[in-house]
Amino acid sequence: MFDVSLSNSGYSMYNVDNNILHNVDGALYPFNPDWKRVGVNLSGGADSAVGVATLCKLIQQSGADTEIVVLTNVRVWENRPWAAPISVEVYNKLREMFPDVQMQRVQGYIPPEIEDGTIGIIEQIGTSGDRITTRSFNKFAAYTYKLEAVYGFITNNPVADDFQHPGQPYDRTWNADILKDNGSCPQYKGNSTPIQVYPWKLISKEFIMGQYLRNNWQDLLNITRSCEGDKALHQYRDPNPFVDYTEYQHGVTPLPTCNDITDVTEEKCFWCNEREWALNKARKIIDES
Numbered sequence: 001m002f003d004v005s006l007s008n009s010g011y012s013m014y015n016v017d018n019n020i021l022h023n024v025d026g027a028l029y030p031f032n033p034d035w036k037r038v039g040v041n042l043s044g045g046a047d048s049a050v051g052v053a054t055l056c057k058l059i060q061q062s063g064a065d066t067e068i069v070v071l072t073n074v075r076v077w078e079n080r081p082w083a084a085p086i087s088v089e090v091y092n093k094l095r096e097m098f099p100d101v102q103m104q105r106v107q108g109y110i111p112p113e114i115e116d117g118t119i120g121i122i123e124q125i126g127t128s129g130d131r132i133t134t135r136s137f138n139k140f141a142a143y144t145y146k147l148e149a150v151y152g153f154i155t156n157n158p159v160a161d162d163f164q165h166p167g168q169p170y171d172r173t174w175n176a177d178i179l180k181d182n183g184s185c186p187q188y189k190g191n192s193t194p195i196q197v198y199p200w201k202l203i204s205k206e207f208i209m210g211q212y213l214r215n216n217w218q219d220l221l222n223i224t225r226s227c228e229g230d231k232a233l234h235q236y237r238d239p240n241p242f243v244d245y246t247e248y249q250h251g252v253t254p255l256p257t258c259n260d261i262t263d264v265t266e267e268k269c270f271w272c273n274e275r276e277w278a279l280n281k282a283r284k285i286i287d288e289s
Contacts, residue, residue, distance in 0.1 A: 001026055001289055002210055002282075006156075006176060007187065007202035014185035022058055025214060027207065029054060029199045030188045032149070033064035039141055039150040039194070041134070042070045044087035046224045046275060047200060049094070050211045051153035053220060054199075056098035067102040069145045073134055075110040076117075079230040081245035082255055089223050097220065106145070108137040142194040149195040158204045163277045167270035174202045205278035206285065213282055226271040227257035 004027035011021055011028050021028040040055065042048045052068065059066050070091055074084045084107075091105050112118060114129025125132050138150050157173045179186070179202065189196040200208065212221040230242065243253050258268035259276055 002203075002207040002285060004028075004203055004207060006174065006179065007200075009176070010179055010185050010187050010202055013179065014188075016185055016188050016190065024054055024058075024199075025207070025211060027199075027203060029058065030197050031055060031058045031062075033059075033062040033066065035064070035066050035148045037067045037069060037145060037147055039069045039071050039138065039145065039147040041138070041150070041152045042072050042087060042091060044072070044083060044090045044224060045226050045271075046212070046221060047155050047205070047208055048153040049090050049220055049224045050208055050217065051151060051200060052094055053097065053215070053217060054211065055151065056094065056101045057215075059101050060098065065102070067104070069141065069147060070103060070105040071108065071138060071141050071150070072105065073108040073110050073137060075130060076112055076115060076230075078112055078245050080228070081248040082225065082250060085250040086223070086225050090220070093220050093223050097217075106141055108133070108141075110134070147194045149197050151197045151199070153200050154198060155200045155208060156202050156204045158206075158274060158277065160204075160281070163274070165265065165268075165270050165273045168274075169270075205274050206281035209275075209278045209282035210286060213286055225255075225257070226275045227259075227269060228271050229258045229261075229269040 002025065004025075008026075008028050010016075011030075016030065020030050020032045022031055023029075038055075040048070040052050042052055052070070055068065058064075059068075072084075072087045072091070074087075077084065088105075091103070095103055110130050110133045114122070114133070116128035116130055119129065121128055122132070141147060142150055154172060157168045159173070159175070174186070187198045187201045209221075212218055247253070258272035262268060265273055
């Protein structure tokens with residue numbers, strides 16, 4: 001079985017209503033069938049894609065008529081011109097998988113000039129431009145589309161001894177002590193308007209990959225892309241140069257990942273390492289269960 005004890009303890013520690021918690025392969029997932037419309041942040045990566053698929057499955061199982069508004073921000077488009085079309089492909093695949101679930105898609109945009117990787121933290125607002133843009137867009141969407149809850153699908157950094165990578169996100173490491181000191185449930189912010197839900201926040205990626213395997217959603221996984229190697233990736237593939245937005249043609253231009261190009265861990269982006277490790281880990285856990 002997958003270890004989801006940290007995540008589940010977050011709900012009990014902060015007294016989240018059991019009536020809205022659903023068992024998903026041992027992990028608790030918040031969803032209130034009375035909600036009429038919810039937003040989901042869908043990037044086109046594996047975490048958000050399976051998060052939305054899980055939500056669709058719960059909507060069907062509960063007989064709810066909840067509509068999903070998919071929120072996608074186009075970002076770093078000059079270096080990753082594939083990101084926007086992949087997010088559309090993932091959305092279309094989800095609609096194909098769950099034709100009875102009402103969905104619509106809304107697209108936003110984050111200028112590359114204000115990304116954290118470009119200018120870092122903006123002193124006047126105390127955070128990065130991409131994060132404040134995402135929050136503001138979610139607030140706008142919640143008001144405009146009357147969303148009762150908005151889902152995000154960030155995950156916990158792997159804590160296993162067999163996974164090491166210097167590029168892991170600095171602010172995505174949770175353990176029992178951090179959870180206890182947090183003062184509120186990090187996965188379910190029921191007092192906010194709209195309610196904010198982060199089902200995977202205290203769960204690492206092997207569980208995510210396990211859901212693709214257990215539900216036979218590999219076709220969906222194959223559409224998603226986690227790699228963020230972009231320009232740096234291609235220095236290991238000389239003489240094939242990086243193709244930027246001025247030349248990229250989706251579905252025509254080759255789209256390798258770090259794992260296709262190099263076997264050296266340090267040369268791969270964090271996300272390729274995490275995805276490969278998690279998929280292997282999930283297969284082992286499932287085989288042994």
